[in-house]
Amino acid sequence: MSATPGKNHAPACSIQGVSRAFKLAGKPVQALDQVSAQVAHGAVTGLVGPDAAGKTTLMRLAVGLLLPDEGSISVLGVEVGQDPQRVQALVGYMPQRFGLYEDLTVKENLDLYADLRDLAPEDRPPRYAELLGMTGMEPFQDRLAGALSGGMKQKLGLACALVKPTEMLILDEPTVGVDPVSRRELWEIVYRLVESEGLSVLLSTSYLDEAERCQEVVLLHQGKVLGQGAPGEFSRRMRGKSFLVKSGQNNRRRLQSLLARGPGVVDSVIQGDGVRLVMDKAAPPDLSGLGDAMTGLQVREEEPRFEDGFLALMGGRRHESQEPELQLIQRGAEASKARDTVIEVEELTKRFGEFVAVDRISFQVKRGEVFGLLGANGAGKSTTFRMLCGLLPPSQGRLRVAGWDLRRAPARARASIGYMAQRFSLYGQLSVRDNLSFFASAYGLGGERRRRMIAWALDEFGLAEVAEAPSAELPLGFKQRLAMAAALMHGPEILFLDEPTSGVDPLARRDFWRRINALAEQKVTVLITTHHLEEAEYCDRMVVMDRGQILARGTPHEMKSRWVTPENPNPSMEDAFIALLEEHRAPKEAA
Amino acid sequence: MTPESHLKLRRFSWRRLKGLWRKEMLQVVRDPSSIAIAFVMPLILLLLFGYAVSLDAKDVPLALVVEEPSAVSAAFTAGFEASPYFESRRAATIQEAEEMMRLGQVEGIVWLKSDFDSKLFSGEQAPIAVITNGVDANTARIVEGYVQGAWQRWLEDYAQSQGRELALPVEVEERVWFNAEVRSRNFLVPGLIAVIMTLIGALLTAMVVAREWERGTMEALMVTPVTVREILLGKLVPYFILGMGGMALSVAMAVLFFEVPLRGSLWVLSGAAALFMFTALGMGLLISTLARNQFVAAQVAIITTFLPAFMLSGFIFNIGSMPEVVQFITRFIAARYFVSILQSVFLAGDVWSILWHNALALAVMGALFLLLVAKKTKKRLD
Amino acid sequence: MRAMLHRVWALMLKEFLALLKDRRSRTVLIVPPLFQLMVFGYAATFDLNQVPYALYNQDAGLASRELVSYFDGSRNFRQVANLNSQERIGPMVRDGQVLMALVIHPHFSKDLLSGRPGRVQVIVDGRNSNTALVLLGYVQSVVNAFSRDWARENGGGALPAELEIRAWFNPNLESRWFIVPGIAGLLTLVVSLLVTSLSVAREREAGTFDQLLVTPLRPVEILLGKALPGMVIGFAEATAIIVAGTLWFDVPLLGSLPALYLGLFLFLLSALGVGLMISSFSATQQQSLLGTFLFMVPAVILSGFATPIANMPPAVQTMTLANPMRYFLVVVRKVFLEGAGMDVLWGQYWPMAVIGLTTLAAAGILFRHRMQ
Structure with a gap:
């Protein structure tokens, strides 16, 4: 399949000391800071990290859509900075939102990308058949891409990125906004390609269960690499630190909020009729502080997950948002x-x-x-x-x-009622504060009350530092918090x-x-x-x-x-x- | 399959370009608004304006005040009443006529005072007062011209009836070249084609790049091996064909429907039209590329296309009469050159001395726009 | 009621911010209209200045030289060539070097002295028929002035009757007086469309319009909130144009300001209504842009701004009745030049009010339309 046997073990993509800065609301933000990582040949590497970690920036650097301020990236042996066009010819890439022309049919989209990637006409029918078969889209060839469901769009986007056989595939958040069935299918396709064509895949995701499916994971946080390795390595470190607290009563939400405040608790989520805890040390949680309200609790050790390792690595860094309890909600x-x-x-x-x-x-x-x-x-x-x-x-x-x-x-x-639309619809040109102020006023809040609510929202949702930034420039997580704050202004x-x-x-x-x-x-x-x-x-x-x-x-x-x-x-x-x-x-x- | 690392990379590929063309054409076909812009808009606008826009005053409402009717005054007013330029009405007194003018019922007053006859016969110069509504100065001037014409004809008739030749010291023989009947439609229709094509060129392309940025497809395009040159040609050529289709339609309408004479050759016209189309599309692409956002692109397109082309192209207002500074500004209006070419090719023929420098200016502008677009379109996101 | 005002105020502030926060958008809204006022104010004139003409004088006499001096003395004409053969006239006119050629016949002076009419030929470039007509008018008046003076000095017979022409409201027939107030209407229209015609479609594409519809804002309030910024910007820019027109371009403002501003208010109402209607009808900004052009271009051309409505065929004249700009141009010109007050303008006010209320109502109804 690939060129010379010796190349098989060289990394498909190697990133060395890459830094890149942007401006957000006039202030420089270091999106990537001395990032070095490798993408193994013939394997699936996941780029995992919270919002604004620099995942998309890194992927764009890898395909030559951006230039690094410092450092270098080579993809399949080609220096990206020197010959981006060659890299672009070698690599299949699917951007967020899949890059499809919605007013073209499935077949026409494939034709376009086949043309752009210089696939000879005689090679097309077998390749199309293969891709359409794999994605289950044969019956929909003449449907407009815009009329496809999110899951089908995603698969078509993938097919377009793969229309010419490549050695490397880069996928930017391929599963956002896609339902679980389609997500599962995408993973099956990706692995089939890795096995049959020896493809190297780099994909970014914010779903941690998906990170677990990668063969290797690069953990990115605030522009820095926190770790690289098999997902199992991340969870192995957490052995003995994960527990499930079960309660007989139907009060898991209350239980969770109490446990979350317990000493040494890194993470707590509701699972089934209990609460799953991740502790900072390998010791069961201390339940004595819960008081009499909670009785009959059972504690069981759980198999650690990738997510636990991820949170433990992040946990120390995000303490400030540990306990956002809404206090100020007022009602008419x-x-x-x-x-x-x-x-x-x-x-x-x-x-x-x-x-x-x-x-x-x-x-x-x-x-x-x-x-x-x-x-x-x-x-x-x-x-x-x-x-x-x-x-x-x-x-x-x-x-x-x-x-x-x-x-x-x-x-x-x-x-x-409060309404938070898909895509976190906000006025992009307006600053965070102006957005909040507008929605508060639109719901009839005025004077002192509005001022108090805005101050509360900025504080409660961690928006104070970006209060004056235009909301369009914010990372997704901030937009989500702002959209929620806006929907809650009037209680x-x-x-x-x-x-x-x-x-x-x-x-x-x-x-x-x-x-x-x-x-x-x-x-x-x-x-x-x-x-x-x-x-x-x-x-x-x-x-x-x-x-x-x-x-x-x-x-x-x-x-x-x-x-x-x-x-x-x-x-x-x-x-x-x-x-x-x-x-x-x-x-x-x-x- | 060939080993990928040995892949031959073409810096220019017909296949890629054709792929882009096909994509753009399909989008045009799917979204009827592009077709509407290219074909329906020129049809409607040209029809509407070809009929509506006219500077030839006809049936100008005129009040005639004759204080003391007589045979002489009747002969004088008959001239007005028979004229196709005027629709005259009688007013008993000058006050009544003035009121009519104030109310906008008439555009002018011709007033023969009570001593008209007596002065005429006594050999004194008999005054005829003419009052026009000067608000619309242009119409007023045209009305004055018509009144003078009517007056001169009457003078000749009067002299003849008196049995002597009218001795006007200077006799002016007027000849209007290229447009002997002085039909304003003959010069307005070619000008309109230039204005309409400016709009169409900008409308076709102003949104298309910004739209790809907003929908995220530009990013997907850029990570294919496609080059900037191919992206630009991919955008330009399909809309060029569409725009030329609209242009052909407009020219056909001008000739067949409005009967504007086409004295120059068709190929010169086509060549100039092609040059202009490139410039107009280049401007649209530049707006779109710089704005990267449909809202701003649309705003800029509204403000920079129609009004400047309408006011500064020489389509209605004579560039030579503008102050130097403004004349200089008109040099940046592509429509100006095309209006000049069109008016010559339609009415005068292939006048090379006019053609070549206007064509050169268009070519320079078009090249400049496209160069700027190419410079601003990087295969990068920053 | 107070709650409503409060909400409308909030929406209006938001609209202002959305328009003016973006530097490019702000620039587009403020700079080009003022720049265009200055440029168009000078550019848009039917008067001809310094028309280049070629002279071919075949007569050696004094009279012909005197006639030429009448032409050269007028600021309307500028002699750029003195030819000595008929053949050279053709190329000069054809190539656009001159707009006119003045040919004086060989015996001009002799004929004049012997009481016969002296003959002069004028060749005019008819490619721009309006220029040609105006030019012929100028020639006529120059020649008439010469004739009159010649007759007086040489004792020829006076004409039996003389025209005394006066132009009301604009004695020197300066077309700038006609055009500059028109530009106020033109730019006000463009600015109102810029502010409103994309605003709803833009929110639809961004998804924020849904957010707006689930707030307690009523359609009327949304209308008000979206129209008011246009009103404010329109008033400000129109005022700037009116001030510049009177102070800079010296156009007399004779009539009453309240009459002018009432007209401006109603005109803005109808223009904003049309803009909002286009915007709420469109699903995408592309469609809004198309709609804007499809309204704006005919609205300008069929308004009587440059070419009189009276010259249009009856069917087209009927169409202009739906064009708010047509009425505003009458108001602004009558107030400026004729000194009109409200009493003579009611016929212009009410159609604008009707158009404004109809389009605004349609926009309000269309808000909930086009939802998938």
């Missing part, structure tokens, strides 16, 4: 109207022409619940959301939010969050969920869609949607328990989700 007079069911949906249907996006769904959400809306891309989650928020008229059915149909509700009804009763953690790193996701939990404790109702199935664990109840219909509903425990088998006695949320979708889709596809 409406809140006092004790209504137990705040969201009611009955036989809700939405059609776009012939296409039924949402098909007679019904569910109810109670006050103070965290309610998840799960499903693959194109399942109808966002459409449902938009109808609930009054942005889209339903074709049929009934819906009530806080007793109102928001589409016809008076302004003050809308004041009781809403109900919060709608549409994929609020898409593309956001695990640390930021933890902060985010701590805030959500704190809100739920204060009886704020939260409706959320997500692709991170481990986050589904944090919901009180959820529905799983596919093709506009509700497939299943219940608590996380109920969702998983259906899929307990002798081979898999402890199925994860993702196992359950995929099994459910397969069960639902199988008969249709056979037909």
Whole structure:
């Protein structure tokens, strides 16, 4: 396959002492600082790190889209700085958002990239057949790329990057905004290519379960390499430090917030009906400080995960955001109207022409619940959301939010909800402070109260240092926090969050969920869609949607328990989700 | 498969370029707005303006005040009443006529005072007062010209009726070359083509680069071996073809529909049009490349294309009469050169002395725009 | 009510920031209109100055030289060539070196002295027919002046009747007086469109429009919040143009300022309404841009800014009734030059108000439209 046998063991890409700085709001920011790393030949190397770690910058440097201030990168033996065009000819690259022309069909996109990569016409039919077969896209060749679901776009993006056989593939956050089924398929494709074509792959991800699937991981944080090695090495260091605390009562959220404050606790997440802890030392957590409220707790040692090692490495560095508890939430007079069911949906249907996006769904959400809306891309989650928020008229059915149909509700009804749209829509030209100030005023906050809320939001969401920066220039994690702060300025009763953690790193996701939990404790109702199935664990109840219909509903425990088998006695949320979708889709596809 | 490390890297590849062309053409076909810009816009605008824009005053409302009607005054006013340029109405008194003018009902007043006849017969010079509405100075001047014409004809007739020759000391023989009937449409339609094509060139390309930046496809393009030159040609050529299609349509309409004579040769016209199209597209690409954001690109396109082309190209306002500084500024308006070429090629023929320096200016501007675009389009993100 | 004002105020501030925070956007909004006012104020004139002409004088007499001195004495003409053959005229006119050739016949002086009309031929470049007409007018008046003086000095018979021409409102027929107030309308229109026509589409593409719709802001409030910055910027720029027009270009401002500003207010209302309507109708900024041009270009050309509406065919004249700029141009010119007050302008005010309210209402209704 590859050129000379001797080359087989040389690294596919070698990065030596690379530094690169940018300007953010006029201030220089060191995106990469003396980074050195290797990408092994014929293996999958993951570039892992929190938001703003410099992952995208590093990838862009590797393909010659940026020049380093210092240091050098060589890819497949070519110095990038000297001959970027040659590197670009050698390497397949998929940028974030996949780089597809949405007004071209699948086939036309492939043709374009085949032309651009100088693939001879006679080599195309077999290569197309191979790629389309591998990605399962043969039936969709003539569909416009814009009409594909997120998962299919991702696969098409991959096919375009691979249209000419290459030795190296670089993927920038290939799984952001993509549902778990498609993610699993992408990994299968990547590994098949590594095995059959000896491909070297460099990909960045913020999903730590994916880091675990890499053969090697480069951990990047604030522009510096924290470590490089097999993912197992990171988790091995954590042996004896991971525990699961189980409680018999249904109070895991309370338990988690208490445990998180315990001494030596690096990380705590809700898992099943217990709380998973990572300690800084190999010793079980000290439960004595919990008081009498928590009784009957069981502690069990857990197999360490990559995530644990990651958090331990990061943990010491992010103490300041350990405990973001929302204190200041204020609510309008409406809140006092004790209504137990705040969201009611009955036989809700939405059609776009012939296409039924949402098909007679019904569910109810109670006050103070965290309610998840799960499903693959194109399942109808966002459409449902938009109808609930009054942005889209339903074709049929009934819906009530806080007793109102928001589409016809008076302004003050809308004041009781907060909405955080996909992509964290903010006014990019406006500074963080101006954005907050605008949303506060739009919700009728004025004078002293607005000033106090802005100060609170800047402080609470760690935005004070970037208060004057235009929001468009912020890293994704900051945008997410700002979007959430903006949605909370008026202390809403109900919060709608549409994929609020898409593309956001695990640390930021933890902060985010701590805030959500704190809100739920204060009886704020939260409706959320997500692709991170481990986050589904944090919901009180959820529905799983596919093709506009509700497939299943219940608590996380109920969702998983259906899929307990002798081979898999402890199925994860993702196992359950995929099994459910397969069960639902199988008969249709056979037909 | 060839070993990749031995890959022959082409710095220019027809395959890549053709791939880009095909992509751009497909996008044009899928998004009908480009087609609408190239073909529907010139059609509508030219039709509308070809009819609407006219400086030839016709049926100018005019008030005639004859304080003491007589045979002589009747002969005088008959001239106005028969003229196609005027739509005259009678007013009993000058006050009434002035009121009509104040209300905008008439554009001018011709006033024969009560002593007109007596002075005429007594051999004194009989005064005829003419009042025009000077707000629109141009129309007022044209009205004055028409009134003078009517007055001279009447003088001749009057002299004849008196049995003597009119002895005007100087007789002016007027000849208008290239446009004997002085039809304003003949010069406005070619000018309009230049203005419309400026808009179309900018509209076609102003958004296309910014759009690729915003959608993230530019990044994907840049990591393929495609070169800057190929990206630019890939953008330029498809829209050039589209723009030339629109141009051909406009020229055909001018000749067949508005009956503007085309005295020059078609190939000279095509050559000049091609040069202009390059310049206009180059300007659009430059806007798009510099802005990298559709909002700013659109704002710049609105403000820098239409009004300057409308006001400073010589399409309506004569460049030679502008102050030196402004004349200098017009040198940066590509439409200026094209207007000049079009008016000559349509009405006068292939006048090389006019053609070559305007064409040269267009070529220099186009090259400059494209050079700037090429310089600003790096295969880098910073 | 106070809550509403509060929200509108917030939205307005946000719009201002969104427009003015970005340096390029700010520049585009402020610099080009003022620059264009100066340039266009000078450029846009139908008056001809220093028209280059070629002289071919076949007559050696005194009278012909006197006639030429009348031409050279006028600031409208500039002699650039003194030819000695008929053949050279053709190329000079064709190549655009001169706009006119003045040919004086061989016996001009002799004819004049012997009481016969002296003959003069004028050849004019008709490629720009308007220039040609204006030029012929100038020639006529120069020749008339010469004739009159010649007749007086040489005792020839006076003409039986003489025209006394006066032009009201603009005695010297300076077309700048006509054009500069028109530029106020032109640039105000462009600026209002710049501010509004992309604003909704831009928020749609960025996804922030949804955020706006879920806040307690009502469609009316969104309309107000989006229109007010345009109003403020429009008022400011129009005022700058009016000041520059009177002080710099010396255009007389005879009428009442309240009448002018009422017209400006209604004009801005209708222009902003059209801009917002285009914007809320478009799904993308590309479509907004197309819409803006499709409105702006006809609005300017069919407004009577450069070519009179009265010259248009009846069908097109009917179309201009929907063009707010047509009314504003009448208002601004009547106030400036004719000294009009509100009493004679109602006929211009109400159509603008109707257009403004209709388009704003349409924009408000379209806000929720085009949602997928």
